[in-house]
Amino acid sequence: MNNLAATLFAQGDLAGAQEMQDGVLEVHRRVLGPEHPDTLTSQNNLAGTLFAQGDLAGARALEEGVLEACRRVLGPDHPDTLTSQNNLAHTLFRMNEPAQALALMIEVVPGRTKVLGPRHPDTQDAAAFLAKLQAVVAVQPQS
Template identity: 35%
Template sequence: MAWWKGKAGNAADAAADFDNLVKDMERVLGPDALETLNARASLALFQHEAGNSDSAVAILTALLVDCRKGLGPNHPQALAVQRILTSWRRTETETPQPNANRLARPPGHDQATLSRGRLSKPSQGPSQPRPGS
């Protein structure tokens, strides 16, 4: 539900929901569970989309340390977090553009994204339109 709140444009409420969810998941599943790490990534995403860039970068920086420690430095999750963090840091130093809070992914660009609360690998080339769209 938190994910859909954010996707519907209510990033601040989604971030608050994910903050509570992360606390519960850490207690029940443990801080190193992949599901917990994904929830932390979603928390960072919606903090970023809500305009709380400093908080989002801090969350993602801590998440990167934990991913590298628990999963290894070359694990796809750790690499995806690193790419997102690098992208956000680069965006902070550039001139603000419309929708700068969103993760941009030009066609063919090798950048991880968050999809439905999970980190995903970059797509293989530009996506094809659906029939009838």
């Protein structure tokens, strides 16, 4: 089901992907439990689809829950935790909250560097996003 959801997403059928991801998440919650790593990944995947559909509030709510659970269950330096934190930062940026996104990314880059290495594509993408956030926050008027 998850693979079909990914295929639907790649084909641009976001509604179909969301429907399939809702089903995957329901099964994972029932069979594996709400904090199993696969359940958290399913929530993260659904949040990504909501993000792509423009439902930023829905994506954020899921991402915040996933990040909290990942930190508790997997630890702050686990690659899935860092991915969850990265995803939430992207959502916050799109919601015009760059300072909050920056606070998250300041932790993601060193975490990914430590766990994945400085040349890993995820580390490099995070570093580029961090630099973008730093530039945006630097030019924002202070309140």
